[in-house]
Amino acid sequence: MSPSPYKYYIINKPFNMVSQFVSPDDVGLLGDLDFDFPEGIHAIGRLDNHSEGLLILTTNKRVTKLLFESKTPHERTYLVMVRHRMTQETLEKLRTGVTIIVKGGVDYTTPPCDVQIVDMPEGLFEGNFKMRPDIPHTWLTITLTEGKFHQVRKMVFAVSHRCIRLIRISIEDLLLGDLQPGCVKEIEETEFFKLLQINNWQLPKLNS
CATH class of the missing domain: 3.30.70.580 (Pseudouridine synthase I, catalytic domain, N-terminal subdomain)
Known part of the structure; x- marks a missing residue:
């Protein structure tokens, strides 16, 4: 070969x-x-x-x-830091689907996906970000099988959270x-x- x-x-x-x-x-x-x-x-x-x-x-x-x-979906997992504490109720909204605006100004309801609250990984590189202990935040993992434009950021914004960091950690x-x-x-x-x-x-x- x-x-x-x-x-x-x-x-x-x-x-x-x-x-x-x-x-x-x-x-x-x-x-x-x-x-x-x-x-x-x-x-x-x-x-x-x-x-x-x-x-x-x-x-x-x-x-x-x-x-x-x-047509075959492939999973992508993101480590996401959002501002403020996320409740279990809000977490469930992300899991079951939220409405975001996609290309052309069209409303789109995201399909069910896996979302988990996680601890900040040890040794995570800070890059250009400095943690401020006075501002509450939540770390999540979000696994999707699609990728609309800025989808993860739009999803957390739809449940009243701001995305501070977004790190793709795996594809399949x-x-x-x-x-x-x-x-x-x-x-x-x-x-x-x-x-x-x-x-x-x-x-x-x-x-x-």
Whole structure:
């Protein structure tokens, strides 16, 4: 079997960095990372500049369609810090579905999802954030199988909480783990597809 021509990486995207190599805005870029990426690399399942955590980069353009545009749902889990204490009643609202505004100004009710109150993970990198003990907050994990624009932020806002930090910690069994902000890890192709629970042979063919 010939070696794969494609490369697969995960990074811990820092705060105030966009998920692209070129931008007209004055923000951090993926090209600012201390890593020599191969030609043709791009990010899939992007995070906005205020979000952090697990981001996939690959030279295989077909992965995006299978992972985020297919009919088969794939779980994404986020570690979320919100301002103020969240009650069990509010937690249940998030779990059962809340109404948010999506593209085109349309009301959309989110499907049921897994939401848990958690302790702040030990050794969590602070990044550009400094904890203020005088302001109550709650840490959550939220697991979704969809990704509307700014969905997690809109969900917690719909139940009267402000999202302070948003860190993607996993996509299926592909974990951020202890990878530090700005660091890059290469994943072997077979392991990459196994952890994401997708099959290489299912990848759609590119138009020639």
